[in-house]
Amino acid sequence: MADIYTSIACIMADIDAVGKTQKNQQQGFKFRGIDDIYNAVHPILAKHGVFTVPTVLSERSEERTTTRGGNLIYRILTMKYTFFASDGSSVDSVVIGEGMDSGDKAANKAMSVAHKYALLQALCIPTEEMADPDKESFEVTQSQNTQSSLSLARSFPRQDTPLNLAGLLSVEEFNIKDAWNSILERCRGVQVAAREVFKQHGADSSKEITYEIYQKVFLSLQSGKAQETKGPEDFIDDEIPFTSSKKRVIA
Structure with a gap:
């Protein structure tokens, strides 16, 4: 056997x-x-x-x-x-x-x-293609608990050119640390901006970052459609809050 x-x-x-x-x-x-x-x-x-x-x-x-x-x-x-x-x-x-x-x-x-x-x-099953989302996708409204801190308008530029998907992690590649670093890089290293745009899409802490949320954040930054928000007082400190360290790591 x-x-x-x-x-x-x-x-x-x-x-x-x-x-x-x-x-x-x-x-x-x-x-x-x-x-x-x-x-x-x-x-x-x-x-x-x-x-x-x-x-x-x-x-x-x-x-x-x-x-x-x-x-x-x-x-x-x-x-x-x-x-x-x-x-x-x-x-x-x-x-x-x-x-x-x-x-x-x-x-x-x-x-x-x-x-x-x-x-x-x-089982490392091979495929001819590497990109991948899943079968069904839904558009949802912003969660009520994602109204939070600091305007993002100046943290990343608005783009009028077609979306550039270079750097978007596939489902197979996805993990929270790499997702955080990917978005942080697109926010020019501004952690407040990266944290805020995750919160706009439903992740109030690192623990809540899913591939669906990461993908929406990535696309919103690429298209320049991230929403502006008000005031730092609304940030929700959940089970595993985003790191405040200067290092590009996830809490």
Whole structure:
């Protein structure tokens, strides 16, 4: 019987590239769906005697309002997927999944996204393309608790040229530290400006930075559409506040 590390190496050797053959209807980008991943890996996992078991480590839910006035349930799940081999050995993959839905499917969507990326990253499944958002995207209004400090109008320039997406992290590359440094660089190193623009898009602390929020912040800076705000007195010091250090690191 093979251990989990040997089994995963054998699985990686057998898996072919999974291309992005599906298309997001709202924004037109291509993506790999969870069904594409399952169809590719299921027979190979079975061949090598490997399976996964999910565990929800934490979850956060909130209601959001679309630009058309509808209600959406937004859920973020931190998931642990344990890969077991036939000899009983195992290895864990911890990922974050985000899902939005107007009914009762937000958690289901979040788990599907989390499992997809656990498989993609643990098994290093190749693809012909590197860029990636997920299938569904929603436009939401600004959260009430994101009204906060200092005008950003002079922290970064307004651009009238087409968007330049160079430097935008993909989902596979995303982590909070790199996301913070990416936005801080675009705010010319002004931490107050970087913190404020994150807050405008719903992240009052570093812990709340998700890929969706990072992507919206990046695009708002590129297009010059970040909102001006008033007064420093409204900053909310949440569980893990943004660092006030001069170093470009995340708290």
